[in-house]
Amino acid sequence: MAKHAKSLLSRWSSRVFLVEVDEKPLYFRLQERHGGERAPRVFGRLREADRCYSVLVCSGDRIKGAKFYPELRNKLARDLPPGCDLTTMGSFLPRVRDSFIRGYFLKSSVEYSPHIERLLRDLGRREPLLVCSYTAADGGGQLWTQRLWSPSQDETPSDYFVVSSDEPECHPSALSMINNDVFHSFEEARDVFRKCGGIIPEAASVLEMLPGSLEVCQKPKFPVIVIEGLDATGKTTLTESLRDSLGATLLRSPPECLSPWRALFDQEPPLIRRAFYALGNYITAQQIAQEGMKTPVIVDRFWHSTAAYAIATATSGPVSSLPQGGSEVYGWPSDLLQPSLVLLLTLDAEERKRRLKDRGLEKTDEEQQLDRNQLFRLRVEEAYRRISGPPCVTVDASPSADKVLQETLLLIRSNCHL
Ligand SMILES: Nc1ncnc2c1ncn2[C@@H]1O[C@H](COP(=O)(O)OP(=O)(O)O)[C@@H](O)[C@H]1O
Ligand SMILES: Nc1ccn([C@@H]2O[C@H](COP(=O)(O)OP(=O)(O)O)[C@@H](O)[C@H]2O)c(=O)n1
Numbered sequence: 434m435a436k437h438a439k440s441l442l443s444r445w446s447s448r449v450f451l452v453e454v455d456e457k458p459l460y461f462r463l464q465e466r467h468g469g470e471r472a473p474r475v476f477g478r479l480r481e482a483d484r485c486y487s488v489l490v491c492s493g494d495r496i497k498g499a500k501f502y503p504e505l506r507n508k509l510a511r512d513l514p515p516g517c518d519l520t521t522m523g524s525f526l527p528r529v530r531d532s533f534i535r536g537y538f539l540k541s542s543v544e545y546s547p548h549i550e551r552l553l554r555d556l557g558r559r560e561p562l563l564v565c566s567y568t569a570a571d572g573g574g575q576l577w578t579q580r581l582w583s584p585s586q587d588e589t590p591s592d593y594f595v596v597s598s599d600e601p602e603c604h605p606s607a608l609s610m611i612n613n614d615v616f617h618s619f620e621e622a623r624d625v626f627r628k629c630g631g632i633i634p635e636a637a638s639v640l641e642m643l644p645g646s647l648e649v650c651q652k653p654k655f656p657v658i659v660i661e662g663l664d665a666t667g668k669t670t671l672t673e674s675l676r677d678s679l680g681a682t683l684l685r686s687p688p689e690c691l692s693p694w695r696a697l698f699d700q701e702p703p704l705i706r707r708a709f710y711a712l713g714n715y716i717t718a719q720q721i722a723q724e725g726m727k728t729p730v731i732v733d734r735f736w737h738s739t740a741a742y743a744i745a746t747a748t749s750g751p752v753s754s755l756p757q758g759g760s761e762v763y764g765w766p767s768d769l770l771q772p773s774l775v776l777l778l779t780l781d782a783e784e785r786k787r788r789l790k791d792r793g794l795e796k797t798d799e800e801q802q803l804d805r806n807q808l809f810r811l812r813v814e815e816a817y818r819r820i821s822g823p824p825c826v827t828v829d830a831s832p833s834a835d836k837v838l839q840e841t842l843l844l845i846r847s848n849c850h851l
Contacts, residue, residue: 437493463593489536499704604748616711625708653725656849662778687713745812765822778830
C-alpha cells in the first residue's frame with residue numbers, strides 16, 4: 434500500500450469527516466460501538482436502499498494529488514450512473530496540522546453499487562485513493578456504518594458506526610492552508626513551480642522571470658500604497674488617478690511580465706494557481722523596491738488579494754468558518770516587502786454588480802463566483818480585513834470617482850510622509 438495512505442490509516446478512527454451540502458459542511462466521526470446517537474445529518478434523509486461512498490485523494494506527491502482532485506470530479510461526473518449525487522468532502526484529525534485531505538461523497542441507489550465500486554477501483558489504480566462505503570445498519574435507516582476498503586484487505590481497519598460530530602472552531606481546511614493555499618515564503622512557492630515543471634512546461638518560463646534569490650532590498654525612500662478590493666470596486670480608476678495626482682509609478686500584481694501565462698495558471702488547481710500569484714507578488718516587490726527609490730508607488734492588488742481569495746476558496750459556508758482573526762494564516766510573509774499603506778475599497782453588492790455590468794469585461798471564474806455566491810464574497814471581504822502586516826484602511830468606494838480620489842489623497846497624506 435502507498436506509504437502515505439498507510440500513514441493515514443494509522444489514526445483512522447480519530448478522523449473527522451465533513452460533507453459539503455449546499456456550501457454547508459456537515460461533520461461526522463467514527464465510533465466502534467453505537468451508543469444510541471442520532472444518525473449524522475448527512476445520512477438523515479437517506480433510505481435503506483441508498484448507498485454512499487467517500488473517495489479521498491491520498492497521493493503522497495502533492496502536485497499529482499492536486500492535479501488529480503479536479504480530474505477525479507470530472508471522471509466521476511462523467512462515469513457515475515444517472516441520479517447519483519456527487520458533492521465535495523474532506524477528512525482531518527482535529528488540531529493536527531496538514532491532516533486535511535479532500536475528496537468526494539457519492540450517494541446512489543444500492544442497485545448501482547457494483548458499477549460504482551468497479552469505477553472507484555479503476556480510479557484508485559491511477560492515483561492512491563481511500564474509499565469507504567456507508568451502509569444502513571438497521572431497518573429504520575438511523576444507524577449507518579463506514580467500511581473502509583484499501584488496496585490490501587489485511588490492513589483495513591474494522592467497520593465503524595458513524596455519528597455526528599461537533600463543528601470545529603473553523604473550517605478544517607485551515608489545518609493545511611499554509612504553503613498549500615497561502616504561501617508564506619518565496620522558496621515554498623518557487624518549490625511548487627520547480628516540481629511541476631515536468632507536468633506543466635510553462636512553469637519553466639515563470640521560473641525564468643524570478644529573481645535568483647531574494648536580496649535584502651533597502652526600504653523604498655518613497656511611500657508605497659496598495660489599492661485592494663473586489664473586482665469592479667474602482668481600483669483601476671483610482672490607481673490611475675493617484676498615479677497622475679502624486680506623480681507616482683503604477684505597478685500591479687501579477688506583473689505584466691507574467692500575463693502570457695496567467696490564463697493558463699488560472700485553470701490549475703489551487704496549489705499551483707496560488708503559487709503563481711504568490712510568485713507574482715515577489716516580482717512586483719522587486720519592481721516596487723526599485724521604483725520606490727525614485728517616486729511614490731501605487732500598486733493595484735498585492736498580497737491581500739492573493740491571500741484573501743485563497744483562504745475564502747479553501748473554506749466554505751459563512752464567515753464564521755474562516756480561520757479565526759489572529760490565526761497565523763493571515764500573517765504577512767516575512768520575506769515579502771511591506772507597503773506603507775493598504776487601502777481597501779468597499780462597495781455594496783448591488784452597486785458593484787451595476788459597475789460590473791456597465792464595464793462588461795470578461796471575468797475570471799473566481800470573479801463570477803463572487804457574483805453567484807454571496808457567502809464566498811463575504812468570506813473574501815472578511816479575510817481581507819483580517820490580514821495583518823501593513824496598516825490597512827477601508828475606503829467607501831460608492832461616492833463619485835473624484836470624491837473617492839480626494840478621500841484617498843487625504844488618507845495617504847495623513848498616513849504617509851508625502
Ligand atoms: N467611484 C466610482 N463611481 C462610479 N463608477 C465608477 C467609480 N469608480 C469606477 N467606476 C466604474 O466602475 C467600473 C469598474 O471600475 P474599475 O476601476 O475597472 O474597477 P476594478 O479595477 O476594481 O475592477 C468601471 O466601468 C469604472 O468606470
Ligand atoms: N495579487 C493578486 C492579484 C490577483 N489574484 C487573483 O486574481 C483574481 C482577480 O484578478 P482580476 O484580474 O479579476 O482583478 P481585477 O484587477 O481585474 O479586479 C482573484 O481571483 C485572485 O485570485 C491574486 O491571487 N493575487
